Amino acid sequence: MVKDQLLIKKRREQMIKAAVTLFIQKGFHRTTTREIAKESGFSIGTLYEYIGSKEDILYLVCDSIYDQVSENLKKRLKQDVEGIDSLRYAIAALFRVIDDLQDEVLVMYQESKSLPKEALRYVLQKEFEMTELIQEVIQECVTKGHLELTDQEIYQSAHNILVQAHMWTFRRWAIQNKYTLDEYTEIQTNLFLNGLLKK
Amino acid sequence: MVKDQLLIKKRREQMIKAAVTLFIQKGFHRTTTREIAKESGFSIGTLYEYIGSKEDILYLVCDSIYDQVSENLKKRLKQDVEGIDSLRYAIAALFRVIDDLQDEVLVMYQESKSLPKEALRYVLQKEFEMTELIQEVIQECVTKGHLELTDQEIYQSAHNILVQAHMWTFRRWAIQNKYTLDEYTEIQTNLFLNGLLKK
């Protein structure tokens, strides 16, 4: 196996990019390691200098996607917004991040089940942490008195919002030709908030 | 190919049952036709008397699941409930149906993407029709003045409800150990309705 850490990083990025492209087109199982190597720009031998098995690629892909989503989301959440708008803003931010990484997210949604058990657990953990980011924003709104929700409702709302973000990709056939991302964001935010605002 | 229609039906049901069991355990791609034949109780030769290719099995499975969900849901929706409760009732019914067919729904969620294009279109069409069932219930509430929603909101709400039903299965790792189906139903219904009721 190759030693140069920088090279490893570079090559793996090449692989991940190639893999996402191919997984989108044909799914994980129908994509061959040779195809990934070719799309990555190197030989099958070289591919295996950087991974141990085909499943490793799927893992790298999932891991990288989470990191990207997470990083981008955190970057956006830093903005200083107050009150109920902080939640509005968070939802919009999340939706936008997912929209930007649409293909990647879709791949992860469809293929992560093929991960070996241990890796799957790890990936689910990341999904959990992402949900918590949203949960915290909601919690803050509740704490500050802008929303009135039970703990269970907070927890479930966070999951709902995340799934609604993912929905934008995995149900694109039903949604994306109906409205733009901005419209979608507004509709979902309204549906969600109108019921939660104190009356 | 076999001609006796009754036999065809019987054999296909055997296959579908076997396939669902196996797809749940190992996914479509990791399940072999031989395994399906064995689990079905007949030989690989016989299997191919009733299907043309492995993908046909996946199609049969998906088709059958939709029919079951659809049929069960329609049965439940027949109940005569009035006003906003009709929607409450519809949500509960949907959630219950999905819960009953949990494994099947999960398989469809995870594997339908492997369907050949034509078959996928057909299956999505069924998903559409299912959404319309919910949409109609919402629409009725709006028409009758129990809810105030734009057309887009109606459309999106129907999708949301359906996805929330599916969520109960594909996010079970995060939800099913938190609350029972009844609790889940109540939480989701509250979150949804409290915002939609006229104030």
Place this chain on the structure above:
Amino acid sequence: MVKDQLLIKKRREQMIKAAVTLFIQKGFHRTTTREIAKESGFSIGTLYEYIGSKEDILYLVCDSIYDQVSENLKKRLKQDVEGIDSLRYAIAALFRVIDDLQDEVLVMYQESKSLPKEALRYVLQKEFEMTELIQEVIQECVTKGHLELTDQEIYQSAHNILVQAHMWTFRRWAIQNKYTLDEYTEIQTNLFLNGLLKK
């Protein structure tokens, strides 16, 4: 896997014959499963209907050779010969059997080390049993008073005789162009016996 036991036996015999031919020529590791299939007269797919892995073939080969050697030897040992001649006869019989199965024995000598652990143990056990056959003949001569040997000497003599039989194959480059099997048998018998006869 194929069910018809008779067919399994037949196919495996084909495989074993093909494998011995090839292993002799190029050794186990340099022989591919495809070559074995081809030489056996069927496709690679069919080959794997009758074995689980390449190592299985080696095991089948070794097992079969032992059975052949053993069977042939036992057949020959049945002859009714008395006194010290029973030993002379046994040695000659053993040498002849090994000579008949020269290639097979050589393969086993050179390749059995590549057997997976468990299989190796099993094969060594068979080698042991074969040695015991010789040991018994010697023992009988001692018991009857034709030879005077300690237990250790009996044990070691049996091993020596067996190795001398194998030697005829694995040292053929030094021996077989010097004398015929009959001559070899006589020389070895003399060298061995002349020292053991009571003086």
Place this chain on the structure above:
Amino acid sequence: MVKDQLLIKKRREQMIKAAVTLFIQKGFHRTTTREIAKESGFSIGTLYEYIGSKEDILYLVCDSIYDQVSENLKKRLKQDVEGIDSLRYAIAALFRVIDDLQDEVLVMYQESKSLPKEALRYVLQKEFEMTELIQEVIQECVTKGHLELTDQEIYQSAHNILVQAHMWTFRRWAIQNKYTLDEYTEIQTNLFLNGLLKK
């Protein structure tokens, strides 16, 4: 390719040592060049500065083992022993040398067949020369009248003795847990000589 002869010698010795260790553990074919390089303490690139192909390593190993055995044996044979004892002594010396280089000898026994033809011939030549060393000792005993043997018997006896020495390694599973090297030496010497001494 490197030119410094001293360095070549040093590097090759490192390689041989590493290779023997690994060949013992896993055999020639299952050992990779990378592993040999690593165990040798240098890179795969460096390895190929000192050899042309993997087979070269096997050749170096075999050649080196013969040289060691041969050298050690000759050293021991120098002792001044007279009469039949010279043969006793030679046998003991040979057995001891082989015992000292047990692993190496075993490797050679099991793997030399994988040598390319030309190299194999060369190695067999060395084996021949080694046999001749023993042959000479026996011949001397015959010439001096201590033993009475035909030429063929002399030739074969030398081979027998050598194979008995090797047997100590390749049949260790049956012998080494029965008696010590000294006991083994005594048994074999007795079995051999008692028949050859003039009566």
Place this chain on the structure above:
DNA sequence: GATGAATGAGTCTTCATTCAT
């Protein structure tokens, strides 16, 4: 002289599908 990243031919093995019985 030493390094180690890159290569790709070659290997074992799987599995959907066919077809004679």
Place this chain on the structure above:
DNA sequence: TATGAATGAAGACTCATTCAT
């Protein structure tokens, strides 16, 4: 109708060897 033996294309992965630095 049912069976299951036969097929071979295709896939994951290995490893001896090269060569630019």
